[in-house]
Amino acid sequence: MTARYQVARAAGATAAGLSRLxxxxxxxxxxxxxxxxxxxxxxxRAAGGRELALVSGTNGKTTTRTLLVAALETVEPVVSNAGxxxxxxxxxxxxxxxxxxxxxxxxxxxxxxxxxxxxVEPRVVVLLNLSRDQLDRYAEVRRLAGIWHDALTxxxxxxxxxxxxxxxxxxxxxxxxxxxxxxxxxxWTFDSTSCPACGDILTRDGRRGWRSNGCGLTRPTPDWSVTxxxxxxxxxxxxxxxxxxxxxxxxxxxxxAAAAAAHWGVAPGxxxxxxxxxxxxxxxxxxxxxxxxxxxxxxxxxxxxxVEALAMSRPDAPxxxxxxxxxxxxxxxxxxxxxPFEVLRGRHAVASGERSRDVAVRLRYAxxxxxxxxxxADALRAAHGSGPVEVLANYTAFQTFRRVVGDG
Amino acid sequence: xxxxxxxxxxxxALLGTYGDGGNASVLAQRLRWRGIDAETIxxxxxxxxxxxxxxxxxxxxxxxxxxxxxxxxxxxxxxRAADAxxxxxxxxxxxxxxxxxxxxxxxxVHAGLGLIDCRTDRLPGSRAVGELLxxxxxxxxxxxxxxxxxxxxxxxxxxxxxxLALVRAGIGNGDGGDGAVQGSVVATYxxxxxxxxxxxxxxxxxxxxxxxxxxxxxxxxxxxxxxxLAFVRHGRSRRxxxxxxxxxxxx
Ligand SMILES: [Zn+2]
Numbered sequence: 306m307t308a309r310y311q312v313a314r315a316a317g318a319t320a321a322g323l324s325r326l327x328x329x330x331x332x333x334x335x336x337x338x339x340x341x342x343x344x345x346x347x348x349x350r351a352a353g354g355r356e357l358a359l360v361s362g363t364n365g366k367t368t369t370r371t372l373l374v375a376a377l378e379t380v381e382p383v384v385s386n387a388g389x390x391x392x393x394x395x396x397x398x399x400x401x402x403x404x405x406x407x408x409x410x411x412x413x414x415x416x417x418x419x420x421x422x423x424x425v426e427p428r429v430v431v432l433l434n435l436s437r438d439q440l441d442r443y444a445e446v447r448r449l450a451g452i453w454h455d456a457l458t459x460x461x462x463x464x465x466x467x468x469x470x471x472x473x474x475x476x477x478x479x480x481x482x483x484x485x486x487x488x489x490x491x492x493w494t495f496d497s498t499s500c501p502a503c504g505d506i507l508t509r510d511g512r513r514g515w516r517s518n519g520c521g522l523t524r525p526t527p528d529w530s531v532t533x534x535x536x537x538x539x540x541x542x543x544x545x546x547x548x549x550x551x552x553x554x555x556x557x558x559x560x561x562a563a564a565a566a567a568h569w570g571v572a573p574g575x576x577x578x579x580x581x582x583x584x585x586x587x588x589x590x591x592x593x594x595x596x597x598x599x600x601x602x603x604x605x606x607x608x609x610x611x612v613e614a615l616a617m618s619r620p621d622a623p624x625x626x627x628x629x630x631x632x633x634x635x636x637x638x639x640x641x642x643x644x645p646f647e648v649l650r651g652r653h654a655v656a657s658g659e660r661s662r663d664v665a666v667r668l669r670y671a672x673x674x675x676x677x678x679x680x681x682a683d684a685l686r687a688a689h690g691s692g693p694v695e696v697l698a699n700y701t702a703f704q705t706f707r708r709v710v711g712d713g
Numbered sequence: 714x715x716x717x718x719x720x721x722x723x724x725x726a727l728l729g730t731y732g733d734g735g736n737a738s739v740l741a742q743r744l745r746w747r748g749i750d751a752e753t754i755x756x757x758x759x760x761x762x763x764x765x766x767x768x769x770x771x772x773x774x775x776x777x778x779x780x781x782x783x784x785x786x787x788x789x790x791x792x793r794a795a796d797a798x799x800x801x802x803x804x805x806x807x808x809x810x811x812x813x814x815x816x817x818x819x820x821x822v823h824a825g826l827g828l829i830d831c832r833t834d835r836l837p838g839s840r841a842v843g844e845l846l847x848x849x850x851x852x853x854x855x856x857x858x859x860x861x862x863x864x865x866x867x868x869x870x871x872x873x874x875x876x877l878a879l880v881r882a883g884i885g886n887g888d889g890g891d892g893a894v895q896g897s898v899v900a901t902y903x904x905x906x907x908x909x910x911x912x913x914x915x916x917x918x919x920x921x922x923x924x925x926x927x928x929x930x931x932x933x934x935x936x937x938x939x940x941x942l943a944f945v946r947h948g949r950s951r952r953x954x955x956x957x958x959x960x961x962x963x964x
Contacts, residue, residue, distance in 0.1 A: 495726055499778055636842075639904060642735030662933070666910075672742075
């Protein structure tokens with residue numbers, strides 16, 4: 306361990322502590338930034354000697370990371386970057402805070418995956434999906450697939466666990482030598498109309514198959530398949546996956562996590578049993594109550610995530626739709642028009658958040674009965690009826706609702 | 714009962730990156746709320762573009778999708794519809810491909826469909842990302858036009874086209890104007906829910922199809938417009954624009 310790295314770690318811990326004392330959250334990000342400023346190689350040093358799995362993709366990073374941690378913790382303790390700190394500073398802080406765990410699972414913000422792969426030399430990289438998200442920052446989804454493809458090209462020893470149903474992911478992963486394909490599903494196809502390799506149209510067969518008319522890139526035969534709630538492992542054994550968290554999409558995420566955990570010898574049955582016990586993931590899917598009324602929190606950050614969250618929500622419950630447009634959300638809420646809010650017709654909705662006016666106009670054109678209430682607590686009170694309320698919120702709006710219901 | 718007004722959403726799987734499909738829904742709903750039957754038709758990439766429709770709506774898209782869309786539209790159906798006076802409303806990349814030329818994903822000059830007398834190259838400097846505000850440059854549209862833009866293209870109009878608006882805040886075409894009007898073809902860089910944010914523009918387009926429209930209650934749209942106009946007026950948009958950086962790719 307170099308002197309510079311030791312100084313960097315100590316300074317980072319001090320900065321994080323001061324930030325906590327000042328009431329600015331956990332101080333993870335600031336601590337990590339201080340460490341990297343003093344020793345730019347700190348992420349690589351902190352990763353040294355460990356066996357790491359990285360998880361990246363537009364949706365499901367935090368959930369899949371949590372599922373994989375549960376599976377690996379059946380073997381031994383695991384270091385992980387909880388709390389959504391998935392940029393290099395957050396990863397560095399998480400790794401320097403835990404010097405003993407030999408295994409680690411890190412979720413990584415999509416554009417930073419190449420840099421993190423290079424620095425930490427992971428054993429496994431899990432690639433979930435790619436779709437439009439924060440277009441004001443990232444401009445084009447295809448470019449993310451391109452930089453992943455470049456990062457995985459070369460003589461890496463790493464294994465990739467990749468979603469065979471997402472053409473963008475398949476093209477990126479196909480650059481790697483060792484890939485395990487998982488049929489984790491794709492609910493949103495609008496960002497993979499054309500082939501990520503050659504640009505020609507992708508033909509779909511109405512089930513899960515797809516093929517490029519131009520270059521022949523096609524859906525790989527999955528090693529792990531998923532049908533409804535049944536996951537079939539490469540050896541042909543099948544598992545009924547009954548998770549406490551909702552959503553068909555999360556069965557796919559569990560299959561990806563199980564395929565990754567298998568690299569450490571965790572049997573699928575043991576992995577799924579550990580995953581099944583997770584009740585919620587950093588507030589996501591949390592079942593709680595407010596003013597005596599049951600409610601559930603669902604996070605949705607982009608059109609693909611909203612389609613999933615709308616599918617998870619109870620078909621008869623009123624819905625609070627809360628949207629902000631801060632930097633972490635993306636400044637442009639135009640994506641509201643990509644989300645099929647028409648499925649909420651017949652239910653009562655409350656438009657809330659800092660961009661409640663955009664939500665209200667969207668709901669008006671979707672034909673959904675609604676009111677607009679900016680304040681989150683008042684929004685919960687405004688939902689019709691007395692049964693459970695579903696809260697669907699994007700990133701920073703979700704954090705607001707977690708505080709309102711006393712979680713986080 | 715009269716035939717429904719047919720609104721065609723052109724290849725939403727290719728041209729619809731920023732929720733632009735919403736423009737077709739807005740047009741249809743604003744007719745229905747007035748008791749006028751309307752039908753929206755989403756055209757898939759493998760389907761032929763219907764020749765007999767009243768309004769064609771095109772959205773934004775990524776570079777390769779844009780080039781694919783041009784090849785799918787090269788059969789002349791859209792051009793014949795425009796020549797026959799059918800309304801065409803195009804946003805962002807959809808606007809660019811209706812011009813004489815645009816730049817493809819490799820930066821090469823690509824022939825457009827030639828429905829608008831304009832050429833698109835690159836804006837000097839970084840992409841235009843942020844709120845866009847303009848005053849209508851054509852008669853009959855009340856109030857400023859407001860929306861969001863996110864593009865790297867600069868579009869210079871020729872003599873046959875006139876701008877849709879004169880830019881007050883933001884970039885637009887890059888020469889002080891935004892969008893284009895040429896006969897029955899109307900285009901803008903206001904993406905996403907341009908017509909939801911600007912019901913006067915939606916009704917102006919619809920009036921060109923069905924004639925005078927009865928007024929409807931646009932309270933919620935007005936509240937949204939007031940908020941966005943105040944936001945731009947306070948200059949917060951410009952500050953954000955300066956902060957915008959492309960994501961780190963090789964650092
Ligand atoms: Zn191809």
